[in-house]
Amino acid sequence: MNSKILKYIVFGFALLLGVNGLSQNIKIKGVVVDKNSRQPLAYATIVVADTKTKQAITGGITADDGAFMVETKASDFYIEVTYMGFISKTFTEFKLKNHTIDLGTIALEEDASQLDEVVVRAETSRTEFKLDKRIFNVGKDIASTGASALELLNNVPSVNVNIEGIISLRGSSGVQVLINGKPSILTDEGGALGSITADMIESIEVITNPSAKYDAEGTSGIINIIIKKEERKGLNGSVSLNTGVPDNHSIGLSLNRRSEKFNLFTQLGLGRRSYPRDREYRNTDLFNNTELYNTGKQYRNEKFYNVILGTDYYVNPNNVITLSGNFAYEVEDQPSQNNFELYDADDALVSSWKRNETTEATNPKWQYELQYKKDFEDHEDHDLLFSALGHSFAKDQSSLFNDTTISEEDRDAVQRTRADFSENTYTFKLDYTKPFSEQWRMETGAQYVLNDVSNDYQVENLINDVFETDEGLTNIFNYNQKVLGFYATGAYEGEKWGIQAGLRLEQTDLETLLENTNEQNNQNYSNLFPSLHSSYKISEVVSLQAGYSKRIFRPRLWDLNPFFNIRNSFSIRQGNPNLMPEFTNSYEVTSIFDIGKTALNFGVYHRYTTDVVERITTSVNNVNTTRPENIGTNSTYGIEFNSKYSPIQWLTLNIDFNYNGFKRDGTFEDRVFDFKGDQWTSKLMAKFKLPSSIDFEVTGNYQSGYQNIQSDVSDMAFLDLGLRKKILKGKGVLNIGIRDVFASKIEESYTTQDTFLSYNRSMRGRFFSVGFSYGFGKGEAMEYSGGRRH
Structure with missing residues (x-):
């Protein structure tokens, strides 16, 4: 132009x-x-x-x-x-x-002479590179129609979400997930992110090496989900309707009213989803040569309601007060049926039975925040920010398990569980940014986080038509953690190169208590977390970035609570009250190229982790018990490649490739767990611009097989499709998406140990969705409008 x-x-x-x-x-x-x-x-x-x-x-x-x-x-x-x-x-x-x-x-x-430039700029804005993070602009994902935030994360470079909802970054699961830069009730559990739909998300920031300004939690880095908040004056908004098979229905409404003094914003979402899962499990006890087969289908049906309401009050041009609240409510229903067959050493059937489960739960969640920001007149980036954030989460869950014998040995049994869970977290944060010139900048601040959790868990067995409490599996677990942090960073950013150095001090005070047995575990420790980032602009098309940071993973409630679940009586997961935090030193160097119609980055990285938290499975009489333990060190080295290329006007290709090799050294209960391994993941997205304002997207994913501390995990490949059509003079958008087209997203693992062998297979299957979005006022339909968004 x-x-x-x-x-x-x-x-x-x-x-x-x-x-x-x-x-x-x-x-x-x-x-x-x-x-x-x-x-x-x-x-x-x-x-x-x-x-x-x-x-x-x-x-x-x-x-x-x-x-x-x-x-x-x-x-x-x-x-x-x-x-x-x-x-x-x-x-x-x-x-x-x-x-x-x-x-x-x-x-x-x-104008053909300008069009290529416009399209390329808009396409490359999908992933933006900053000194210490990458910003993934979400709006162009077609296949994400009606998808939750978890499903959407699977399309972000370097990020993967497995079938259990566990998020990993560059192959490591120690990730801290934030919403608008802050911890949230919606990130506490994997399923909770389902109440945020892709339509509500503006962008996702991937911070692989966070600076000292950020909370040190998360050994693999930070994923920050930015929720849309309209800033244009007047009444603006958009509405979305989504439906899908299996049951996947939602309605979303986003409203904003902006005046000279106030910016009022709200987002409403409600819907229902069903997550069916087929599972197959086989376990062999090598002591007595018995073998257990388990097949079944599990459902997680949920209704969700989500309300975000807030206002920005502009006291004057330099002072803004923000008050916001978020209420989310989920109703869960988890019916399932598992079929069991037990065989003896002669391969003769000992018993055949089925286990039916009926689980119901309600999950109310609250979050509220008061924020004050002062902009000083001497420089646009000179500001002071204070925020007080509170959130609470409760779960009232009850389950009934009914074992019915089909043949041979009697396995009839009835068992029920009850869980009353509550968590309250309060975060107070103060940040101050002072530019001394256009090149020099200083940031400093403090943060205090209080986390208070209680889990009352009861197991009862039906004996002679009366439910009796199982004292060995019943307890109240209390968890109280306080973290006080201070940080300071200094940065220089010139025309060619920039550097940022920082140091963070965090003091942690943790207390846990098992009330029934009066077992306590108190930990008090202080740690320094340095960070260093640098960038150098070699030319207009080539830049280099380098970074270092130290991170921590603090065990959470479910890692520490010894009473976790007995959903499957032959596959039990527990916590470990004596678990210690793990620490990671992370290094990376990234090169960024912006050459004509091609934008790409290539990086190498290394992570060294001590006191690694690994989940160890033991087996007795075909009952597997999994429990986290601190086991040795892990050294990971890797390469990463992301590229975007538009060879012709109507075609854009996005490529994401990540490879890492690792070396594990550790000993647990006189057993040596030393081994080496590697794994790699890749994604290829092709976007086609068709006539009549139609866009078509194809996304292929591949995750290689790899070895963990006890098992071999198989590889996996799956394909997503998406189609988008603009209607109603561009104010409306119709989307169609198919996720896992060939139902090939199957997770399976093989475990070979001295005392047992096991095989696990899990599959959710194909998802089909249709969505419609409409923007009104000066709002836009919830999608990215290609190369001409203003």
């Missing part, structure tokens, strides 16, 4: 803000459309300029329907209509009737 057009656009916006205060006599009106599609072009720029001096006199922009009207008192002028990516039109001759010039319908034609 030439400088003349840019000048007119800037001047047009200035005029829109009230620069032009001249009296107006002549009205100029018309409608601007795309010559090919005949769709209206919103926000096209209209400039009225003096014929002799060529200077702009007045101007404006078109509305959503492409219409415009400007006024002028000038007598000698011409009119120019411009739109990014289109050939401008200039009118020097026109008819004046009743003090009005009606230009009628103005059809602009796409």
Whole structure:
């Protein structure tokens, strides 16, 4: 786009803000459309300029329907209509009737010389690179229609989410997930992210080496989900409707009202989802040569309601107070049936039975925040930010298990469980940023986090028609953790290179108590977490980034609580009250290339982790018990490659590849767990721009097999498809998505140990979804509009 057009656009916006205060006599009106599609072009720029001096006199922009009207008192002028990516039109001759010039319908034609530049810029904005993070702009994912935040994360470079909902970054699961830069009730459990749909998300930040400014939690890094909040004046919003098979239905509404003093925003979401899962399990006891087979189908059916409400109050241009709240409520229903067969050493059937489960739960969640931000007048980045954040989560769950004998040995039994869980977390944070010049900047701050959790868990067995408490599996577990942190960072950023160094101090005080047995585990420790980041711009198309940080993984409630679940009486998971935190030193170097129609980055990284938390499985009489333990060290080295390439106007390719090798050293109960392994993942997305405003997307994923501390995990490949069509003059968007087209997203693992062998297989299957989104006011439909978003 030439400088003349840019000048007119800037001047047009200035005029829109009230620069032009001249009296107006002549009205100029018309409608601007795309010559090919005949769709209206919103926000096209209209400039009225003096014929002799060529200077702009007045101007404006078109509305959503492409219409415009400007006024002028000038007598000698011409009119120019411009739109990014289109050939401008200039009118020097026109008819004046009743003090009005009606230009009628103005059809602009796409400018091939500018179009490539516009499209490439818009496409490469999908992943933006900053000094210490990458920003993944979500809006263009078609296959994510109706998807939850967890499903959407699977499309983010370097990120994977397995079938259990566990998030990993570069192959490691020690990830801290934030929402709008803060811990949230919606990230405490994997399923809770289901109440955030893709339509509500603006972008996702991937921070593989966080600076000292960030909480040190998360050994693999930080994933920050940014929720949309409209900032345009007036009433704006959008609504979305989604449906799918298996049951996957949701409604979303986003509203924003902006005035001079207030910015009111709200988002509403409700829906229901069903997560069916087919499972197969086989376990061999090598002591007595018995073998247990287990097949079944499990469901997680949930209804969810999510409300976000908040306001920004602009006390004056330099002081803003934000008050916001989030309420989420989930109703769970988890019916399942498992079929069991037990065989003796002679391969004779000992018993055959089925285990039916009925589980119901309600999960109310609250989050509330008060935030104050002060901008100092000496520099736009000189500010002070204080926030007080509280959130609470409760779970009231009851389960009934009924074992019914099918043949041979009697296995009839009835068992029920009850869980009353509550968690309250309070976070107080103060951040101060002071630029000393355009190149030098300092940041400092403090944070105090209080986490108070209680889990009351009871197991009862039906004996002689009376439920009796199983004292060995019943207990109340209390968890109380306080973390106080201070940090300071200093940064220099010049035209060619920049550097940022920081140091964070965190003091942790942890207390746990098993009330029934009065077992306590108190830990108190302080740690320093340094960070260092640097960037160098070799040329206009090549840049280098390097980073180092130290991170911590603190065991959470479910890692520490010895009473976890007995959903499957032959596969039990427990916590470990004596678990210690693990620490990771992380290093990386990344090169970034922006060459014409290609944007790519290539990086190498290394992570060294001590006191690694691993889940160890032991087996007695075909009953497997899994429990986390601190086992030795892990050294990981890897390479990562991301690329975006648009060889032709209608095709864009996105490639993501990650490889890492690792070396594990550790000993547990006189057993040596030393081994080496590697794994790699890749994604390929092809996006096709078809006629009639249709976009088509194909995304292929592959995850290699790998070895963990006890098992071999098989590889996995799956394919997602998406189709999008703009309707209703571009204000509406229709989406169709198919996830896991061939139902090939199957997780299976083989465990070979001295005392037992086991095989696990799990599959969720194909998901089909249809979605519709509509934007009103100055809002947009919940999608990215290609290369012409303003």
